Amino acid sequence: MIVVVIIVIYLALLLVLGGLSSRRFRNTSDDFFLASRSIGPFLLVMSLFGTTMTAFALVGSTGKAYEQGIGVYGLMASWSGLIHSAVFFLVGIKLWALGKRYGYVTQTQYFRDRFGNEMLGRLLFPILVALVVPYLLIGLMAAGVTVEKVTAKTEAFGPDGVPGWITAGVICLVVYTYVFFGGLRAAAWANAFQTIVFLVVGLIAFFLIADSLGGVEAATAKAEPTRLIREGSISRLHFTSYLFIPLSVGMFPHLFQHWLTARSARTFKAPVVLHPVLIMLVWVPCILIGVWATGALGTSKPPNAILGIMVGRLQDPYISGLVTAGILAAIMSSLDSQFLCLGTMFSQDVIFRMKGSDQLTDSQKLFRARLFVGGVILCTYLLSLVTTKSIFDLAVWCFSGFAGLFPLVLASLYWKRTTAAGAIASICTTAAVWLILFLQSPGKETLILGMMPVVFIVLASTVSLIVVSLGTKPVDSQRLQRFFPMKDESK
Amino acid sequence: MGSKGWILLVGILLAILHQDFWLWDDGSVLFGFLPIGLGYHAAYSIVVALYWWWVVRAVWPADSETSDDEAAP
Numbered sequence: 001m002i003v004v005v006i007i008v009i010y011l012a013l014l015l016v017l018g019g020l021s022s023r024r025f026r027n028t029s030d031d032f033f034l035a036s037r038s039i040g041p042f043l044l045v046m047s048l049f050g051t052t053m054t055a056f057a058l059v060g061s062t063g064k065a066y067e068q069g070i071g072v073y074g075l076m077a078s079w080s081g082l083i084h085s086a087v088f089f090l091v092g093i094k095l096w097a098l099g100k101r102y103g104y105v106t107q108t109q110y111f112r113d114r115f116g117n118e119m120l121g122r123l124l125f126p127i128l129v130a131l132v133v134p135y136l137l138i139g140l141m142a143a144g145v146t147v148e149k150v151t152a153k154t155e156a157f158g159p160d161g162v163p164g165w166i167t168a169g170v171i172c173l174v175v176y177t178y179v180f181f182g183g184l185r186a187a188a189w190a191n192a193f194q195t196i197v198f199l200v201v202g203l204i205a206f207f208l209i210a211d212s213l214g215g216v217e218a219a220t221a222k223a224e225p226t227r228l229i230r231e232g233s234i235s236r237l238h239f240t241s242y243l244f245i246p247l248s249v250g251m252f253p254h255l256f257q258h259w260l261t262a263r264s265a266r267t268f269k270a271p272v273v274l275h276p277v278l279i280m281l282v283w284v285p286c287i288l289i290g291v292w293a294t295g296a297l298g299t300s301k302p303p304n305a306i307l308g309i310m311v312g313r314l315q316d317p318y319i320s321g322l323v324t325a326g327i328l329a330a331i332m333s334s335l336d337s338q339f340l341c342l343g344t345m346f347s348q349d350v351i352f353r354m355k356g357s358d359q360l361t362d363s364q365k366l367f368r369a370r371l372f373v374g375g376v377i378l379c380t381y382l383l384s385l386v387t388t389k390s391i392f393d394l395a396v397w398c399f400s401g402f403a404g405l406f407p408l409v410l411a412s413l414y415w416k417r418t419t420a421a422g423a424i425a426s427i428c429t430t431a432a433v434w435l436i437l438f439l440q441s442p443g444k445e446t447l448i449l450g451m452m453p454v455v456f457i458v459l460a461s462t463v464s465l466i467v468v469s470l471g472t473k474p475v476d477s478q479r480l481q482r483f484f485p486m487k488d489e490s491k
Numbered sequence: 492m493g494s495k496g497w498i499l500l501v502g503i504l505l506a507i508l509h510q511d512f513w514l515w516d517d518g519s520v521l522f523g524f525l526p527i528g529l530g531y532h533a534a535y536s537i538v539v540a541l542y543w544w545w546v547v548r549a550v551w552p553a554d555s556e557t558s559d560d561e562a563a564p
Contacts, residue, residue: 239510276540
């Protein structure tokens with residue numbers, strides 16, 4: 001019972017923080033969607049990091065390390081340190097500058113304007129939405145399974161613990177409440193707070209779990225030896241091919257929205273430098289806990305449940321409650337931005353376009369945006385009740401789709417010869433190849449010629465973009481001039 | 492070679508160093524608890540952060556700062 005009380009206190013604290021941030025809310029749609037483009041370096045570091053560290057990073061990484069060992073860190077975390085920062089540097093700053101200059105709020109608006117093509121927007125919108133939804137699902141699933149395992153076999157909740165659907169529902173309500181009142185500003189504040197919570201609590205959990213296993217040395221000594229190496233669990237080609245997965249951040253709609261909140265280009269310096277270290281601080285403990293679990297639990301437990309089981313084994317309910325709150329913090333720090341971005345996309349790219357943005361007052365825009373965020377949350381919650389896939393594998397498929405769209409955003413910023421037809425070909429190819437490979441996958445991680453499917457998705461997307469662009473009429477020079485001013489050429 | 496050339500070269504070198512195939516079946520443990528394959532990649536993350544610190548100091552895009560000025564009230 002104490003565990004649940006601590007979680008409830010934490011959620012109440014979050015609502016108070018949301019209330020405080022809403023005092024700064026300017027009651028305009030611009031503040032709701034982009035915090036009036038006023039976010040400074042500290043909040044940007046925390047919100048970008050908190051948004052990219054999802055259930056996948058904590059619950060998924062622990063479960064995958066339990067199955068495959070220490071190599072999981074190299075697959076995702078150390079590649080992400082290099083690639084995410086590169087994407088922030090090469091793509092994020094440029095998109096921020098263009099967004100500020102031309103007033104974009106969503107990716108669709110940018111691509112439509114960059115290529116002067118309506119169809120591009122209509123095509124991209126449903127694909128982005130379809131790829132964000134599974135990403136949301138893993139958050140709700142992870143929250144449900146973690147609280148379920150932590151509270152299982154307790155006097156208050158019986159052998160099964162708090163059902164996952166209750167936790168997922170409560171989390172949806174809490175996130176919706178603070179996003180409703182404060183928009184992206186509240187999400188940024190909540191992200192910063194939650195990122196600090198899960199970093200601190202994660203480290204505390206790491207040492208307490210180690211202590212419960214007889215210390216760090218004993219925990220490693222008892223672990224399954226095959227999990228301490230990569231031979232036999234991850235091939236070299238498989239390892240290298242993961243390079244393409246972190247490219248997905250370049251096309252995450254929720255990250256695009258966070259980039260646009262930056263006060264200035266200089267605000268990006270801190271996230272670019274600190275992101276790899278922050279990833280390390282979260283992932284190393286999670287990987288070790290997953291590896292240690294093989295010694296403590298055997299090797300036949302469900303991977304999604306590993307972190308919850310290990311936290312549940314801590315004897316002190318106060319500590320278990322605190323650690324569970326920290327895990328929920330990591331999950332919610334992504335959910336809020338993802339919910340908000342889908343609501344923003346529906347409002348901006350569908351409703352405002354159909355009705356005409358000029359036809360709506362600012363309070364009408366705000367009302368519709370809030371309504372859509374609520375609708376998205378409800379749909380995702382209902383879907384989470386029927387999804388059973390592995391958190392890690394579901395997330396990797398979702399990242400693969402976004403990574404397939406990365407050549408498009410990169411080319412749109414750096415290659416003048418990219419055309420609307422090339423962009424459409426790239427999007428269609430990504431969707432088709434992704435769908436074929438996903439439908440053929442047996443459920444577990446799929447490899448093609450020893451490599452991740454993402455390699456083939458990105459290659460096919462790149463080739464179609466280049467070939468079709470070169471074979472079609474270039475974008476008119478007047479439009480190009482807006483995106484590639486002369487001063488860029490002289491450098 | 493200018494700063495951009497060096498940065499590109501070191502970036503490629505870092506991508507190559509990520510492939511620590513020589514540690515693939517090395518089960519040694521650092522400090523009594525940290526498997527060497529994990530320790531290597533944790534250290535790699537710190538080196539990558541230092542690399543990005545160098546990048547933002549050496550080749551910060553000047554045109555992005557111009558956008559700041561344009562946007563100033």
